[in-house]
Amino acid sequence: xxxxxxxxxxxxxxxxxxxxxxxxxxxxxxxxxxxxxxxxxxxxxxxxxxxxxxxxxxxxxxxxxxxxxxxxxxxxxxxxxxxxxxxxxxxxxxxxxxxxxxxxxxxxxxxxxxxxxxxxxxxxxxxxxxxxxxxxxxxxxxxxxxxxxxxxxxxxxxxxxxxxxxxxxxxxxxxxxxxxxxxxxxxxxxxxxxxxxxxxxxxxxxxxxxxxxxxxxxxxxxxxxxxxxxxxxxxxxxxxxxxxxxxxxxxxxxxxxxxxxxxxxxxxxxxxxxxxxxxxxxxxxxxxxxxxxxxxxxxxxxxxxxxxxxxxxxxxxxxxxxxxxxxxxxxxxxxxxxxxxxxxxxxx
Numbered sequence: 501x502x503x504x505x506x507x508x509x510x511x512x513x514x515x516x517x518x519x520x521x522x523x524x525x526x527x528x529x530x531x532x533x534x535x536x537x538x539x540x541x542x543x544x545x546x547x548x549x550x551x552x553x554x555x556x557x558x559x560x561x562x563x564x565x566x567x568x569x570x571x572x573x574x575x576x577x578x579x580x581x582x583x584x585x586x587x588x589x590x591x592x593x594x595x596x597x598x599x600x601x602x603x604x605x606x607x608x609x610x611x612x613x614x615x616x617x618x619x620x621x622x623x624x625x626x627x628x629x630x631x632x633x634x635x636x637x638x639x640x641x642x643x644x645x646x647x648x649x650x651x652x653x654x655x656x657x658x659x660x661x662x663x664x665x666x667x668x669x670x671x672x673x674x675x676x677x678x679x680x681x682x683x684x685x686x687x688x689x690x691x692x693x694x695x696x697x698x699x700x701x702x703x704x705x706x707x708x709x710x711x712x713x714x715x716x717x718x719x720x721x722x723x724x725x726x727x728x729x730x731x732x733x734x735x736x737x738x739x740x741x742x743x744x745x746x747x748x749x750x751x752x753x754x755x756x757x758x759x760x761x762x763x764x765x766x767x768x769x770x771x772x773x774x775x776x777x778x779x780x781x782x783x784x785x786x787x788x789x790x791x792x793x794x795x796x797x798x799x800x801x802x803x804x805x806x807x808x809x810x811x812x813x814x815x816x817x818x819x820x821x822x823x824x825x826x827x828x829x830x831x832x833x834x835x836x837x838x839x840x841x842x843x844x845x846x847x848x
Contacts, residue, residue, distance in 0.1 A: 537672075538672040538680070539672075541670065541671075541672035541680075541681055542672050542680065542681050542684040545668040545669070545672075545681035545682070545684060545685045546684065546685060546688045548668070548669070548685075549665065549666055549667075549668075549685050549688065549689060552665050553692075554665075556662050556663060556664060556665075557664060557692070557693075557696075559661075559662045560646050560662045560664060560693060561693065561696055561697060561700060563618060563644050563646065563661065563662060564595070564618065564646075564693065564697050565697065565700055565701070567616070567617070567618040567644070568616045569596075569614060569615075569616030569617035569618070570596045570597060570598065570613075570616075570617045570618075571587070571590050571595055571596065571597035571617070571618050571619075571620060572587075572597070572598065572599075572600055572612075572613055572617050572618070572619045572620070572643075573586050573587040573590070573597060573598070573599050573600075573619075573620045573621075573622070573690075574599065574600050574601070574602045574605065574619065574620070574621050574622070574631070574634070575602070575621065575622035575623065575628075575631070576601075576602055576603075576623065576628045576630045576631060577628075577679075578679040578683050579622040579623055579624060579628070579679070579683065579686065580599070580601065580602075580622075581683075582622060582683050582686050582687045582690065583599050583620070583622045583690075584599040585687060585690070586620065586622075586686075586687065586690030586691075586693075586694065587599040589690065589691060589694045590693075590694050590697075593694055593695070593697070593698040593703060594698060594701055594703040595694070595697060595698075595701075598612075600612065600613075602621075602628075602630040602631050602633070602634050603630050605634045605637070606630075606633055606634060606637075610637060610641070613641060613643065614641075615641060615642040615643065617643055618643060618644045618645075618646065619638055619643050619644070619645045619646070620645075620646045620647075620648065620690075620693075621635075621638075621645060621646070621647050621648070621656060621660070622647075622648045622649070622686050623647075623648075623649050623654070623656050624649065624650045624651070624666070624667075624679065624682045624683075624686070625649070625650065625651055625654060626647070626649040626650070626651035626652075626653075626654020626655060626656035626657050627651070627654050627655055627656070628656075631656055632655050632656070635655065635656065635659040638659070639659060644661050645659060645660045645661050645662075646660060646661065646662045646663075646664065646693075647659075647660035647662070647663045647664065648664050648666050648686050648689055648690070649663065649664075649665075649666065649667075650665070650666055650667035650668060650682060650685075651667070652665055652667075664689055664693075666682070666685045666686045666689050667682075667685075668681040668682045668685050669681075672684075721808060722808065722809040722810075722845055722847060723805070723806060723807065723808060723809065724803060724804070724805050724806070724807050724808070724809055724811075724812050724826055724835075724837055725805035725806060725826075725835075726809075726845075727809060727837065727841050727842070727844070727845045727847075728805065728826050728834075728835035728836060728837045728841070729835055729836050729837070729841065730826075730834060730835040730836075733753070733835075733836070734753075734759065734825075734833055734834075734835060734836050735749050735750060735752075735753035735755055735757065735758035735759060736749070736758060736759045736760075736761055736833060737749050737758050737759070737760055737761075737771075737792050738760070738761065738762075738763065738792065739760060739761070739762060739768060739791070739792055739793040740791050740792065740793065741760075741791060741792040742788075742791055743779075743787060743788050743789075743790050743791065743795070744788065745792075746758060746771055746776075746792050746795070747776065750771070750773065750776070755823055755836070755838065756772060756773045756822070756823070757770050757771060757772040757773070757823055758770065758771050759800075759825055759833045760792045760793070760796045761832070761833065764832075765830075765832040765833070766830060766831050766832055767800070767802065767825065767827055767831050767832065767833055768793070768796065768798065769792075769793075769796035769797055769798045769799070769800060770796060770797055770800040770825070771792060771795055771796045771797070772797070775795050775796065775797055776795070778795075779794075779795040800825060801815060801819055801821060801824060801825075802824065802825045802826065802827045802831070802833075803815060803824055803825075803826055803827075803837075804826065804827065804828075805826050805828070805834060805835060809837070809842060809845060809847045810847060812824050812837055812842070813842055813847055813848065816839065822838055822839050823836055823837070823838040823839075824836065824837050824838070
């Protein structure tokens, strides 16, 4: 045992009322073992609330789906910090939400709410004074109320339309006092609500991207449409374009390729610098008598404008290509993207 090991760890299991009578239990735990025990206690707390999921969870999701306003999350103290994170998770996954301090609700912030909104209130005891004082105004406004509490017989539980049981057997605290397992359980339940609602709403990656425009996450969720080149920047020739016209288009656009399209704009193939070299080797002196349809490569790789830029990168890496055409629902080229575009956008 080294100097940092807990030779005498005083571990209490007590409530405030009997703390004076609590006797320390001497244990020998290394720092790693002590930390592992905390993690074990919190993991078990989450698994226990998972086993207690009931139809009330389904009812809560139904209320969230039916909510046409905002989701307002509130809590006091450590529960307030958890409530803030839950609100942020809802907001980032397609559900308008924000945190309001319960004390501020009583001093003007009720003006931020209307009858279309839904309130999620967190209180382990269900008897937090600041929460209790806003329950009557919440119900009077006609707001639906979902409670996350460890006390199913509490005042908060009685006022709620739906009660979700987040009770824990003990806190992961040597005194069984500091909110640890209980806040972890409440946070996990909030995540379960938000992720289930996200699945029910069918939130797509591009929807998620709109809520995460910055940072590395935002870069991963950039859509092709936001960085693609379009209009005159896209090299295009017709099926019957002469060899000289193909060469001129590739040279003018400086991308090393051109799309080959029918008269209605539908993509039929591409011609690259490599195709030009191969056509010279194949046709020799008669190469200038050939048109685009004779030298193009059919079935080129394409992607839609609504796809993620990282998906475009994966496709380009898989087929070892530096450029990718973006097509619409009728397979007409509407843009292109190359590795330099992905580099500038921070995708690479």
